[in-house]
Amino acid sequence: MAKSQMKWLVFLLLAWGLVACHSPAKKQRLNAKEASAPKPQVKPLAESWKLEAHYLLDDKYFQEISSQQQDNWVAEQVKASLSAEQSAQAYDLFSHHGGGPLGAEWNSDADLVLILSYKGLQGKHSPDFHLELNGQVISAAFSVHHFPEMTFFSLVIPAKVWMPKLRKITETDFPLIYSPTVLEMHQKDAGSPVGVGEILVFNLSWRSIQKSVQHEQKAFHIAFSE
Numbered sequence: 638m639a640k641s642q643m644k645w646l647v648f649l650l651l652a653w654g655l656v657a658c659h660s661p662a663k664k665q666r667l668n669a670k671e672a673s674a675p676k677p678q679v680k681p682l683a684e685s686w687k688l689e690a691h692y693l694l695d696d697k698y699f700q701e702i703s704s705q706q707q708d709n710w711v712a713e714q715v716k717a718s719l720s721a722e723q724s725a726q727a728y729d730l731f732s733h734h735g736g737g738p739l740g741a742e743w744n745s746d747a748d749l750v751l752i753l754s755y756k757g758l759q760g761k762h763s764p765d766f767h768l769e770l771n772g773q774v775i776s777a778a779f780s781v782h783h784f785p786e787m788t789f790f791s792l793v794i795p796a797k798v799w800m801p802k803l804r805k806i807t808e809t810d811f812p813l814i815y816s817p818t819v820l821e822m823h824q825k826d827a828g829s830p831v832g833v834g835e836i837l838v839f840n841l842s843w844r845s846i847q848k849s850v851q852h853e854q855k856a857f858h859i860a861f862s863e
Contacts, residue, residue, distance in 0.1 A: 685756040688841060688853045689718075690730040690749055697745035699796055707793060708780075711750060715782045715789045718754060730857045733814055737860035738830035739823065740814070744861055746796050753779070753790040753841070753853075764843035764851075766790070770802045771838050803835040806858060810836050813856035834860035 694700055694710055702710075728734075730742065730749070737743035751768075768777035775798060779790040811820060814836065823829035835858065842852045 686851060686853065687754045687756075688731070688839075688855055689752050689754075690839070690855065690857060691728065691752065692730070692745065693748040693750050693793060695728065697742065697747050699746045699748065707748075711752075711780070711791050711793065712782065714750070715752065715791060718752065718789065719784060719786065731855045733858070735859070738833040739819055740858075741834040742857065742859040745859060746800065748796050749794040749799055749857075751779075751792045751794065751839070751841075755788040755790070756786070763790075766792075766841060766843045768792070769840040770794075770799060771804055771836075772840075773802055777841070799837060803837055803859070806832045806834055806836045808832070810838070810856065810858075813838065813854070814858045834858050 691714065693707065694702070695714075733740035735742035763779075763781050766777035766779055768775055775794070777792060779792045782789040782791065806814070811831070815831065820831065823831045837857045837859075839855045839857070840852070841854075842850060844850055
């Protein structure tokens, strides 16, 4: 076979192969194979937030301390919150296990410390916070504490700020401070201490790193001896 004829034969074979590869049937087989191939699963990023309130120095009575002592205590409390040892953590005022009527706090005049913990997303993101106490806006300049596992945000609320904002407890507040069992046991009792004391409702909102608006409502109730 002449060299020129051989070249033409090779050319025709290559051309036929290209047409076959790009034929509709071939494309359908390729598309079906691609469709059946497993694709990586994209999971939504989880967020976990928890808001707690504590007495500064874990003492319900006011103590005059320096700003450095205050910062040191808050930093230690944040570190304790990382530990699984619950006994190392200060008492959470939102748990309603105080020494007053039906779990109310009793005769306190200490500064309060809010600690918001953030587990899931990492990074240096610091949200813009909006805080109201009984509907009144207060400064929410939270300090940020970064750890590999979690991020914490803390805010000290002086007694001179929160105490004037206390108000009487109303029936609409009951779900915030009493369990259904407590209400069932005491609401029909004429001598029940349900509603005794004053309340401070915290409404905290912020925009998370995922740009979703988060909101937390908690209540702290307290009674004073006359």
